[in-house]
Amino acid sequence: MRGPSFDHGDFHSMSMPAMKTEVSAVAIPQATAAAPIVTMTPKRAPRADTYAKIAKETAARVVPPLIVIALLLVVWELICRRAGSSLPPPSKVFKDTRELILDPFFDNGGIDKGLFWHLSASLQRVAYGYSLAAIVGIGLGTLVGQSVWAMRGLDPLFQVLRTIPPLAWLPLSLAAFRDGQPSAIFVIFITSVWPIIINTAVGIRNIPQDYRNVAAVVQLNPLEFFTKIMIPAAAPYMFTGLRIGIGLSWLAIVAAEMLIGGVGIGFFIWDAWNSSHISEIILALFYVGIIGFVLDRLIAGLGKVVTRGTAAN
Amino acid sequence: MQAYLKLDHIDKTFTRGSATTEVLKDINLTIEKGEYVSIIGHSGCGKSTLLNIVAGLTGATNGGVLLENREVNAPGPDRAVVFQNHSLLPWLTVYENVKLGVDKVFARTKSRTERDAWVMHNLSLVQMAHAKDKRPSEISGGMKQRVGIARALAMEPKVLLLDEPFGALDALTRAHLQDSVMALHQKLGNTILMITHDVDEAVLLSDRIVMMTNGPSARIGEVLEVPLARPRKRLELATNPGYLKCRQRVLEFLYERHSFVEAA
Numbered sequence: 005m006r007g008p009s010f011d012h013g014d015f016h017s018m019s020m021p022a023m024k025t026e027v028s029a030v031a032i033p034q035a036t037a038a039a040p041i042v043t044m045t046p047k048r049a050p051r052a053d054t055y056a057k058i059a060k061e062t063a064a065r066v067v068p069p070l071i072v073i074a075l076l077l078v079v080w081e082l083i084c085r086r087a088g089s090s091l092p093p094p095s096k097v098f099k100d101t102r103e104l105i106l107d108p109f110f111d112n113g114g115i116d117k118g119l120f121w122h123l124s125a126s127l128q129r130v131a132y133g134y135s136l137a138a139i140v141g142i143g144l145g146t147l148v149g150q151s152v153w154a155m156r157g158l159d160p161l162f163q164v165l166r167t168i169p170p171l172a173w174l175p176l177s178l179a180a181f182r183d184g185q186p187s188a189i190f191v192i193f194i195t196s197v198w199p200i201i202i203n204t205a206v207g208i209r210n211i212p213q214d215y216r217n218v219a220a221v222v223q224l225n226p227l228e229f230f231t232k233i234m235i236p237a238a239a240p241y242m243f244t245g246l247r248i249g250i251g252l253s254w255l256a257i258v259a260a261e262m263l264i265g266g267v268g269i270g271f272f273i274w275d276a277w278n279s280s281h282i283s284e285i286i287l288a289l290f291y292v293g294i295i296g297f298v299l300d301r302l303i304a305g306l307g308k309v310v311t312r313g314t315a316a317n
Numbered sequence: 318m319q320a321y322l323k324l325d326h327i328d329k330t331f332t333r334g335s336a337t338t339e340v341l342k343d344i345n346l347t348i349e350k351g352e353y354v355s356i357i358g359h360s361g362c363g364k365s366t367l368l369n370i371v372a373g374l375t376g377a378t379n380g381g382v383l384l385e386n387r388e389v390n391a392p393g394p395d396r397a398v399v400f401q402n403h404s405l406l407p408w409l410t411v412y413e414n415v416k417l418g419v420d421k422v423f424a425r426t427k428s429r430t431e432r433d434a435w436v437m438h439n440l441s442l443v444q445m446a447h448a449k450d451k452r453p454s455e456i457s458g459g460m461k462q463r464v465g466i467a468r469a470l471a472m473e474p475k476v477l478l479l480d481e482p483f484g485a486l487d488a489l490t491r492a493h494l495q496d497s498v499m500a501l502h503q504k505l506g507n508t509i510l511m512i513t514h515d516v517d518e519a520v521l522l523s524d525r526i527v528m529m530t531n532g533p534s535a536r537i538g539e540v541l542e543v544p545l546a547r548p549r550k551r552l553e554l555a556t557n558p559g560y561l562k563c564r565q566r567v568l569e570f571l572y573e574r575h576s577f578v579e580a581a
């Protein structure tokens with residue numbers, strides 16, 4: 005309701021009499037009687053103005069990246085258009101992948117499927133591995149954050165294990181599971197679990213003593229303490245870990261799928277490379293980037309909703 | 318004197334690594350049912366430590382606490398605490414903060430609708446019913462403290478423990494809240510143990526004032542009866558000789574005989 009232009013209403017009223025008439029015309033009557041200077045309720049902005057403002061703000065956000073993208077495409081086109089260039093220019097990428105873009109749902113059996121199926125297979129693996137990591141990570145993180153002995157015992161182990169690159173786990177998990185699907189899920193899990201554990205533990209350790217005292221006086225049992233105090237109090241930290249975790253999951257799945265084969269965006273890229281379909285690789289990378297971005301935003305948005313009350317106090 | 322709450326030969330020593338500090342030394346105190354007792358002393362002498370021992374949040378090194386002749390050594394809703402910094406859970410609304418305790422304490426004895434009514438009743442007692450759906454971050458410091466008081470009252474504690482409940486508030490808000498607490502005490506007859514470092518507050522509210530010596534090894538230096546009739550009126554007391562005499566006694570204790578020495 006309050007328009008920024010009238011924030012200094014009293015100032016205007018002194019220096020610009022014309023302004024005052026306009027303003028007092030819309031002031032709330034009973035408030036005017038009490039304190040004329042404070043009551044300069046701003047005129048409500050007309051609807052068209054509001055839309056114009058929103059459009060302007062949107063444009064300010066959308067236009068600069070569009071310009072940069074357009075420029076990059078032009079430069080790319082210019083560089084790669086020469087004959088004998090090892091990478092295709094954007095125009096050729098589009099021409100080559102037209103069918104893949106327009107029909108992402110075809111399924112000719114085997115791995116000859118539309119991009120939708122490859123992406124959804126990858127997302128499914130991420131969903132399994134990441135959910136598992138979230139549950140185990142929050143559980144272990146709580147244990148380590150709550151118990152000094154658990155921390156002393158487990159923390160050094162975590163610090164070493166978390167530095168192992170995701171793909172280094174793959175041969176071991178293939179040996180253990182003897183199958184690509186669970187191995188890929190395990191790689192996702194083991195990659196994304198560490199930041200979740202570590203951030204949760206920090207969050208639990210930082211729960212103010214006051215909240216613990218409140219819980220003690222009210223006599224919450226351990227389960228109630230976990231759900232009613234620990235989870236909400238540590239939620240901002242947990243979501244930091246969950247957000248890092250989802251990013252790592254998506255990084256790891258593409259690499260893992262290149263090695264395990266089958267349906268999945270990682271193997272699609274590898275397959276395209278083997279068949280020298282460079283344009284398809286570029287298209288796949290574009291999709292991988294967009295989905296990674298969306299996943300990150302999703303977790304960030306969820307975190308914002310869940311931690312609404314916790315952050316500010 | 319009928320002992321309702323009894324602090325029996327309490328010592329408290331903190332040990333941190335190889336360093337030990339004796340904070341409290343041989344604290345003895347008996348409180349009657351319905352009595353309002355204040356503990357006053359300089360900052361750092363161990364008032365909060367003593368209150369936490371009564372609350373069961375900290376263990377005593379020696380001695381113990383008896384409530385109705387039974388030893389208490391774990392926290393519980395029979396000794397509800399109003400914390401200095403309100404300690405409301407920021408992710409819960411005002412209503413939910415009070416409900417948390419009510420749901421636990423009356424899980425078996427009150428139905429869901431009765432518990433809801435009881436929460437609202439206690440919010441009304443502190444004039445906070447209107448803000449029931451607000452979060453702590455949306456209300457003022459004085460209001461938060463009111464909700465803290467409602468949360469404690471709603472547990473129907475045998476003893477209400479207040480740790481400098483008005484310490485963080487501005488003078489006007491503080492006076493307002495003191496009047497509210499006085500009215501509640503009058504109406505409900507709770508047994509109250511309050512920590513304060515404000516002499517006027519102690520004299521205005523208390524039946525007895527317990528004065529603590531400086532730490533380390535703080536003891537109870539003196540206990541002063543406040544023989545002023547209730548209900549007490551802040552403005553009338555300002556010129557009441559009995560009030561002024563009590564005030565003088567506490568001031569002398571704090572600033573002449575046990576003046577605060579800033580630790581180096």
Ligand SMILES: Nc1ncnc2c1ncn2[C@@H]1O[C@H](COP(=O)(O)OP(=O)(O)O)[C@@H](O)[C@H]1O
Pocket residue numbers: 331332333338340358359360361362363364365366367532
């Ligand atoms: N957990 C603890 N470990 C070690 N020393 C403590 C601890 N809690 C309090 N103390 C010490 O005990 C003394 C009394 O503290 P406190 O009871 O908070 O004083 P007051 O409430 O009177 O200001 C202080 O010197 C403080 O440093």
Ligand SMILES: [Mg+2]
Pocket residue numbers: 364365366481
């Ligand atoms: Mg204190």
